[in-house]
Amino acid sequence: MERKYKLLIADDDQSILSEYGNYFEKQGFIVELAQDGIEGLEKLRHDKEIDVALVDLKMPKMDGIEMIKEAHKAGNNAEMIILSHDTESEKVDAIAAIKVGVKDWFEKSDLYKPKFVVRVKELAEGIPLEEVSRILSVIRD
Amino acid sequence: MNKLEQNHYFDTNALFKYYHDEKGSLNIRRLVSKASPPIIVSSLTMLECFGVVMEHYRKGKLKKKQVNDLYQRLDKDIGENKETNRPFQLVPIPDGAFQLAKNFRVESADALHLAIVKKLSLYQPIMVTSDKSLQKVCESIQMSFYDPEME
Numbered sequence: 001m002e003r004k005y006k007l008l009i010a011d012d013d014q015s016i017l018s019e020y021g022n023y024f025e026k027q028g029f030i031v032e033l034a035q036d037g038i039e040g041l042e043k044l045r046h047d048k049e050i051d052v053a054l055v056d057l058k059m060p061k062m063d064g065i066e067m068i069k070e071a072h073k074a075g076n077n078a079e080m081i082i083l084s085h086d087t088e089s090e091k092v093d094a095i096a097a098i099k100v101g102v103k104d105w106f107e108k109s110d111l112y113k114p115k116f117v118v119r120v121k122e123l124a125e126g127i128p129l130e131e132v133s134r135i136l137s138v139i140r141d
Numbered sequence: 142m143n144k145l146e147q148n149h150y151f152d153t154n155a156l157f158k159y160y161h162d163e164k165g166s167l168n169i170r171r172l173v174s175k176a177s178p179p180i181i182v183s184s185l186t187m188l189e190c191f192g193v194v195m196e197h198y199r200k201g202k203l204k205k206k207q208v209n210d211l212y213q214r215l216d217k218d219i220g221e222n223k224e225t226n227r228p229f230q231l232v233p234i235p236d237g238a239f240q241l242a243k244n245f246r247v248e249s250a251d252a253l254h255l256a257i258v259k260k261l262s263l264y265q266p267i268m269v270t271s272d273k274s275l276q277k278v279c280e281s282i283q284m285s286f287y288d289p290e291m292e
Binding site: 001003006048049077124125129131132135136138139140 | 207
């Protein structure tokens with residue numbers, strides 16, 4: 001079967017959800033949307049097949065860092081990417097993000113930059129098959 | 142039924158062929174990408190796979206990061222239910238499989254793979270294996286099998 005990756009987008013801005021959702025569906029992803037940190041956490045708790053989550057840094061009820069921390073506590077292994085507006089993040093947020101295992105950080109204006117979707121796909125896939133094959137040659141050759 | 146619409150069960154060797162370039166890998170990868178239901182692997186397949194990886198780690202032939210990378214990739218490729226979008230579906234060892242395995246005159250893990258396939262009657266999977274002794278038993282018990290090294 002054709003491999004499809006599942007992406008969660010958590011953001012309290014409806015226009016971001018809709019724009020990002022449409023864009024990533026066109027890129028072949030299965031997209032789940034959450035309107036705040038609580039809903040995002042619930043989706044991650046119940047769906048262990050979400051490969052990558054794009055998480056808004058600042059959300060009501062529960063912010064992005066807290067949501068990611070709780071999702072990991074609940075045993076979810078999805079790769080996490082923080083989204084923020086260029087003016088809202090501070091150094092302290094970056095340190096907190098690293099501590100909770102965030103894999104990357106993009107500004108919301110980066111959506112259409114090719115490196116963004118490439119990075120999301122890269123994280124969804126994990127190490128490429130060629131690299132797996134290289135590692136396994138120790139066992140199989 | 143079209144062969145690609147049927148369920149397939151991978152023994153450990155078949156799973157390794159998906160991840161490592163070797164004889165039969167092309168057929169295995171084609172099957173994984175074209176088959177409509179996810180390929181079935183069992184807890185036994187995973188246990189054997191992890192066992193081999195850990196044995197090489199203990200001997201110092203694999204580094205911790207390499208082991209983590211392998212496990213992470215497997216984690217991303219294996220789903221836990223029929224509706225998964227992932228290429229593989231993990232099934233637990235069905236009840237009664239150990240009892241049934243006693244009837245097959247092959248090495249114990251292979252006997253258990255056969256018993257698991259027999260017990261997964263709802264799926265009616267095709268056994269995918271390049272192990273000749275396993276194929277012989279499949280023939281004798283009229284179990285469908287596919288040898289990825291044959292074509």
